[in-house]
Amino acid sequence: MKAIILLGGPGAGKGTLAGLLQGKTGYIHISTGDMLRSAVQAGTPVGNEAKASMDKGELVSDAIILRIIDERIAEEPENSCFMFDGFPRTIEQAEGLDQLFKKYSGTLTHVFCLDVDQATLLKRLTGRRVCKSCGAVYHLQNKPPRKAGVCDIDGGELYQRADDSESTILNRLEVYKKQTAPLIAYYKKQGILCDIDAKGSPEETAALVLDVLNV
């Protein structure tokens, strides 16, 4: 197994970037946020346990996250390439991931750190709308759907994520600074951190990453 990590605060554009990169690289997109939201919707034990933390913008326990990641990796063939989005989010998760690389004889080749200022993050998050049925992501100003409130792809209803309310966003930014930002130093020490200017359009950001990946 080979993997890259997309690291960045809420609203940095990890999910959108992953969507673009997946088509161009064949890397399998693994978003713990998407996995948890599906689990909440399906009412599974993981979903029920995760929901309260997610609604507050707090992190779900490292043990749950590492378990669902392990199970997800195990579903794919041995030589797969993964792109982690929203994982790891703590030093403990990064250490757990190191163990998974040992277990699956994997290599972490790059950690892309998406750099965006806080004002842009806030604008991206408050305007974000998501399709209830297919998960496609829109933005009221930057990427509006053709018909307000309706997904262009499958006609599904667009909704605002519960954790995209202004007060929860501020908490998520704090959680990022305290618990996730230390990963920057963790991966810098390993010599695999790559800073990416993510203030531009998703296509511009994807081009910068593809350049580094040599694709």
Ligand code: AMP
């Ligand atoms: P995201 O879609 O990545 O913004 O994640 C939404 C929410 O899911 C986060 O605010 C957390 O509550 C939870 N979550 C997602 N990924 C993780 C993770 N790796 N560790 C802990 N909690 C997570």
